Each structure stands twice: as C-alpha cells, then as structure tokens.
Amino acid sequence: MLLVLILGCFLTVGAWAQDSTAVERVPIAEVAAEATDAGTGSAEIAEVATTLADLALGLDTVWMLLAAMLVFFMQPGFALVEAGFTRTKNTSNILMKNLVDFTFGSLLYWFIGFGLMFGIGSFVGMPHFFNISFFESELPAEGFLVFQTVFCATAATIVSGAMAERTKFSTYLIYTVFICAFIYPVSGHWTWGGGWLMNEETGSFMMKTFGTVFHDFAGSTIVHSVGGWVALVGAAILGPRIGKYGKDGKSKAISGHNLTLAALGVFILWFGWFGFNPGSQLAASGEEDRLAISHVFLTTNLSACAGGFFALIVSWFRYGKPSLSLTLNGVLAGLVGITAGCDLVSPMGAALIGAICGIVMIFSVDFIDSVLKIDDPVGASTVHGVCGFLGTILTGLLATEEGLFYGAGAGFFGAQLFGAVVIGLWALATGFVLFKTVDKLFGLRVNARIEEEGLDIYEHGEAAYN
Numbered sequence: 001m002l003l004v005l006i007l008g009c010f011l012t013v014g015a016w017a018q019d020s021t022a023v024e025r026v027p028i029a030e031v032a033a034e035a036t037d038a039g040t041g042s043a044e045i046a047e048v049a050t051t052l053a054d055l056a057l058g059l060d061t062v063w064m065l066l067a068a069m070l071v072f073f074m075q076p077g078f079a080l081v082e083a084g085f086t087r088t089k090n091t092s093n094i095l096m097k098n099l100v101d102f103t104f105g106s107l108l109y110w111f112i113g114f115g116l117m118f119g120i121g122s123f124v125g126m127p128h129f130f131n132i133s134f135f136e137s138e139l140p141a142e143g144f145l146v147f148q149t150v151f152c153a154t155a156a157t158i159v160s161g162a163m164a165e166r167t168k169f170s171t172y173l174i175y176t177v178f179i180c181a182f183i184y185p186v187s188g189h190w191t192w193g194g195g196w197l198m199n200e201e202t203g204s205f206m207m208k209t210f211g212t213v214f215h216d217f218a219g220s221t222i223v224h225s226v227g228g229w230v231a232l233v234g235a236a237i238l239g240p241r242i243g244k245y246g247k248d249g250k251s252k253a254i255s256g257h258n259l260t261l262a263a264l265g266v267f268i269l270w271f272g273w274f275g276f277n278p279g280s281q282l283a284a285s286g287e288e289d290r291l292a293i294s295h296v297f298l299t300t301n302l303s304a305c306a307g308g309f310f311a312l313i314v315s316w317f318r319y320g321k322p323s324l325s326l327t328l329n330g331v332l333a334g335l336v337g338i339t340a341g342c343d344l345v346s347p348m349g350a351a352l353i354g355a356i357c358g359i360v361m362i363f364s365v366d367f368i369d370s371v372l373k374i375d376d377p378v379g380a381s382t383v384h385g386v387c388g389f390l391g392t393i394l395t396g397l398l399a400t401e402e403g404l405f406y407g408a409g410a411g412f413f414g415a416q417l418f419g420a421v422v423i424g425l426w427a428l429a430t431g432f433v434l435f436k437t438v439d440k441l442f443g444l445r446v447n448a449r450i451e452e453e454g455l456d457i458y459e460h461g462e463a464a465y466n
Contacts, residue, residue, distance in 0.1 A: 056285035057138055063293075065143050067279020070272045071150040075102050075157065077268030081332075082161040083464075084262030085325065085378045087254070089454025090165045091464035097172055101157040102150075104173065108180040109152045114145055116185035117193045124186045125193055139282065147279070151223055154276075155184045158227030161378035162235040163444075166242075166451050169459045171442050175234070175434065183430045184226055187423045191222050197419050211411040212402060214419030215395065217296075218280035220340030220388040221420050228385020229424050230431035232374065237435045238444050240375030242451055251369050254377070259324055266328045273300055273335050277342045292343060299342045299350035300335065306354030307334020307361075314362050329365070329379050330358035333387040340388075340416075341395030349398035356394065357387040385424075392420040 079098035083091050112127050118135055119125025128134050135141040156179045160172070190197045196205055197214040206213045216222050245251055256262060277300045278293040311330020315323040334354030338345075345353065364382040368374050376382070396413030397405045404413040438444060445451075450458040457463060 059285040060283040060289075061139055061143055063284035064139060064147050064279065064282055067275035068143075068147040068150050070275020070279065071147075071154065072102075072272075074150075074154060074269050074272035074276065077265045077272055078154075078157045078161070080261045080265030080268065081328075082164060082265075082378050084258045084260065084265060085161070085256035086164050087454075088257040088465055089456055089463075091257075091456065092460050092462055093169065093455040094160070094164060095464065096169065096460060097160045098157055100173065101160065101176060102153045104176050105153045105156045105180040106149050108177060109149050109185075110145065112181050113152060113185040114148060116182070117148070117188040119189075119193075121189070122196070123189075125189050147282075151219060151276075152180055152184055152188075154219075155223045155227040156180055158224065158380050158384045159231040159234055161380040162231035162376045163238050164377045165455065166445050167238060168442070168444060168446055169455070171438050171444050174438050174442070178430075178434050179227075179230065183230065183427065183434075184223075187226055187426050188222055190423070191216060191419070197422070206415060210415040210418070212415050214415050215344065215399075215412075216340045216392060216419070217343045218277045218339045220336060220338075220391040220395075221423050223388075224336045224339065224384040225388035225392070225420065225424055226427045228381050228383070228388055229427035230434075231376070232368070232381035232385055233428055233431035234435045234444075235376050235381065236372075236374045237432070237439055240373065241377070242448060244375045245373065249373070251373075256325070256377075262325065262328055266331055270304055270331060270335065273304070273339075277339055281343075296342045298347055299345060300338055302347055302350045303334040303338035303342075303354030303357075304331050305334070306351040307331055307337065307358035309358070310355045311358040311362060314359050318362065326362055326365075329361055329383055332383045333357040333361040336384055336387045337391030337394065340392040341399055344395060344399035344401065344403075346398075346400050349400070349403075352398065353391055353394050357390055360390060361387055389420050389424060393417050 075098060079095055082098065083094045086094060110132075111130055114132060115128035115134070116125045119128055120134075126134075132141045132145050135144065137144060156176055159175060159179070163172070185193075189195045191214060192198070199206060200213050201207065204213075241254060243252065244254060274297060278296045281289055281293045281296065283289040284293060308327050308331035311333065312322050312327040315321075315326040334357050337353045337357035338350050341353070342350065361379070361382055364386045365376075365379045368376060368382060374381070393413070393416050395403070396416030397403050399408075399412060400406055402408045402412035404410055435444060446455060446458070454463075
C-alpha cells in the first residue's frame with residue numbers, strides 16, 4: 001500500500017505552455033499489474049493504483065477550472081480599469097463592451113475558434129462547428145474549452161480600451177467576431193495548437209533555423225501582444241478623441257473620472273493573473289507540477305511588484321510627482337512581460353523583466369501619444385503590445401537553461417524574437433485590414449455630437465451614473 005501511495009503522488013508528468021496533450025501519466029495500473037505478476041502485490045494494488053490515478057486527474061481538472069475562474073474574473077478587472085481611466089459619460093458603453101467581449105466571444109470561440117486553434121492543419125486547424133469531440137486529451141475537452149475561452153476573451157477585450165470614447169458599438173461587435181473567430185485562433189494554432197512555431201520535430205523550420213522552438217508559457221505574445229497590436233492599429237485608424245491634440249499638435253491630457261475604480265481593477269487583474277500564469281501549467285497533482293506552479297506564482301508576483309515600483313520611481317523623476325495611473329500601468333506591464341517566461345526565468349530574472357517593462361512602459365506611452373499621435377486612453381497598446389513583445393524576447397535572454405545571458409547561445413533568443421515579430425506582424429496586418437474595411441463599409445466612429453455628449457445615452461439609452 002505504501003508503494004502505491006508513493007506512485008500515486010509522484011508518477012505524473014506536468015504540461016507546459018498550455019499543451020494539454022502533454023499531461024501524460026505513467027500507467028500506474030500497469031505498474032501495479034507487473035508488481036502482482038512478480039509476486040510483490042495483488043489485484044487490489046492495481047485497483048487502488050487506478051483510483052489514485054483518477055484522483056490525480058481529477059485534481060488536475062479542478063486546478064484547470066479554478067484557474068479558468070480566476071482568468072474570467074479578470075474581465076471585470078479590465079472593465080473597471082477602462083472605466084476609471086475614461087470619462088463618466090462613456091461608462092455604460094465601456095461596461096457593455098467588456099460584457100459583450102466575453103458573452104459574444106465565448107459563443108464564437110465555441111462555434112469555430114477552438115477548432116481553428118486546436119484542429120489538425122498546417123496554417124490553421126480544421127474547423128469543427130459547435131463540436132469539440134475531435135480534441136483528445138486526458139483533461140476533459142469541455143473544461144479545456146472553457147479554459148481557452150477565457151484567454152481568447154482577454155485578447156478581445158484589450159482593444160476596447162485603446163478605442164474607447166469614440167467607437168460605434170455596432171462596429172465594435174464586428175471586431176469581436178473577427179478576433180475571436182479568426183485572428184487569435186490562427187496565431188494560437190501556430191503555437192499552443194501545435195503549429196509551426198512550436199513544432200519540435202526534427203527537420204521542422206524552427207528546429208532547422210534556431211535549434212529550438214518559440215516559447216510563450218501563458219501568452220505575453222499569443223494573447224497580450226495580439227490584442228495590443230490590433231488595439232494600436234484600431235486606435236490609429238479611428239483617430240484621436242475630440243480635444244486630445246491642440247492646433248499646435250501637442251497632446252492634452254484627458255483625465256479619467258475615477259482612479260479608485262482603476263486601482264480596484266488593477267488589483268483584480270493582479271489577482272486573476274495568478275490563474276492566468278500558474279494555471280497554464282494545466283496540472284497540479286505531481287511533484288513537478290507543484291514546484292512549477294509555485295515558481296510561476298513567485299515570478300509573476302515579483303515582476304508585477306518590480307514593474308509598479310520602477311514605474312513609480314521613473315514617473316516621479318520625469319514628471320515631478322509619483323503618478324498613480326502610471327504606477328498602476330507599471331504593475332500591468334510587469335504582469336504582461338513575465339507571462340511568456342514565468343516558468344523559465346529565475347526570481348531575479350522576473351524582477352528584472354518587470355523593472356524593464358515598467359520603465360519602458362512610461363516612455364512608450366509618451367512616444368505613442370506625443371510622437372505617433374495615436375490616442376490610446378488607457379495605454380493598452382503599450383502595456384499589452386509593447387510589453388508583451390518585450391517580455392517575450394527578454395525570456396530569450398534570461399531563461400536559466402536556454403537564455404543567451406546564461407551562456408546557452410543565441411538560438412533560443414532568435415526563436416523568441418522571430419516568433420514575437422511574426423505574430424506581431426500577423427496582428428498588425430489583420431487588424432489593419434479589418435478596421436480599414438469596417439471603416440469604409442460602416443464607419444468606425446460616432447459623430448462629433450455623440451462623442452461630445454457621451455456614448456452612454458446615444459448608444460445605449462442609459463447612463464451609468466444618475
């Protein structure tokens with residue numbers, strides 16, 4: 001019996017980078033049967049071993065679903081951050097878009113996105129409309145669909161903030177369709193879906209070119225950069241809010257109406273990230289899994305803290321006072337940056353990634369606003385696009401086993417840079433075509449009177465505050 005308990009605790013293999021097919025367990029029942037044949041056990045051992053294996057799989061399933069719940073809870077976090085950083089007259093519109101991102105996005109991802117992402121295919125998977133029976137894994141397909149759905153919804157909701165306060169609600173729905181049903185699933189197929197960027201087979205493009213494959217544990221590039229780059233293109237095509245730039249071209253600050261909401265939203269996102277990153281291990285029943293999720297918890301938190309702290313310091317020196325809004329975005333920058341390599345970097349490496357992302361975030365927000373003249377009310381294109389890209393390539397430098405700074409050569413760094421650039425170009429190109437087409441056919445922007453008086457009444461017929 002002691003032998004069986006030991007086997008049940010340790011004979012598991014964890015999954016990495018959301019690859020549920022990697023959750024393969026040593027067949028404990030077979031081990032017990034062999035022990036029986038050798039005279040070291042009985043048929044009862046095989047039965048107990050099978051029960052323990054089922055319990056381990058049950059624990060992994062519960063962990064995956066718990067993580068999905070935490071990531072789902074990030075949706076109100078995004079809603080509060082966006083609402084707090086924008087003006088009172090548009091709050092209902094902000095909340096509605098974040099609500100629709102998840103409700104509409106979930107149906108679309110179930111309808112076609114999941115098949116495109118995880119189905120068999122080279123460029124993109126085979127669609128399986130409203131059907132997930134094709135997906136084979138020890139983890140329940142229904143649970144894995146839910147887990148992947150909340151990640152898809154995160155990519156979709158990022159764009160809402162960058163295009164806030166002047167976008168037609170009807171045309172925003174069109175964007176949600178395309179990112180949930182096409183843009184995100186295609187690049188997701190290249191990576192988590194077993195596509196060419198993560199193909200470890202001998203002779204594959206990545207192995208021949210770099211000797212290794214692209215790595216994005218929980219989505220710095222796959223989720224956040226995709227949303228961030230599409231947000232940047234959308235905000236550029238949409239144009240700035242009325243009054244954002246003076247006749248001299250200088251940017252004017254348009255303050256949000258409630259930093260309390262924004263701060264609460266960041267705390268909720270921070271909390272949800274403990275499902276986003278550790279949950280991507282997709283297992284918790286073995287020793288390897290226990291160590292992995294604990295390590296990811298630590299690196300995730302350290303990067304967030306470093307991002308917020310260094311954003312505070314730099315904003316203090318740059319603007320004369322410590323900025324709450326920039327510090328909040330610094331925390332998010334650190335969280336986004338560490339998401340790719342939270343499993344590979346050391347705690348010190350995680351703090352360094354957070355610090356770099358927190359500092360770069362401040363200068364990137366200013367560059368996009370003042371130089372590119374792109375009006376992003378919440379800084380989504382920087383926090384998610386720039387910092388997601390930056391965190392991915394920093395993983396290539398700071399990974400303890402394959403990183404360039406650890407003497408492992410430039411192969412892994414090259415793979416990280418290549419993957420981040422390819423997926424970034426995919427998001428920019430598809431986002432440009434999407435928003436240009438929608439703008440020409442339907443018009444992205446509300447008219448000046450609606451923008452000045454607020455989208456709440458004109459678009460939804462109700463205000464958030466009475």
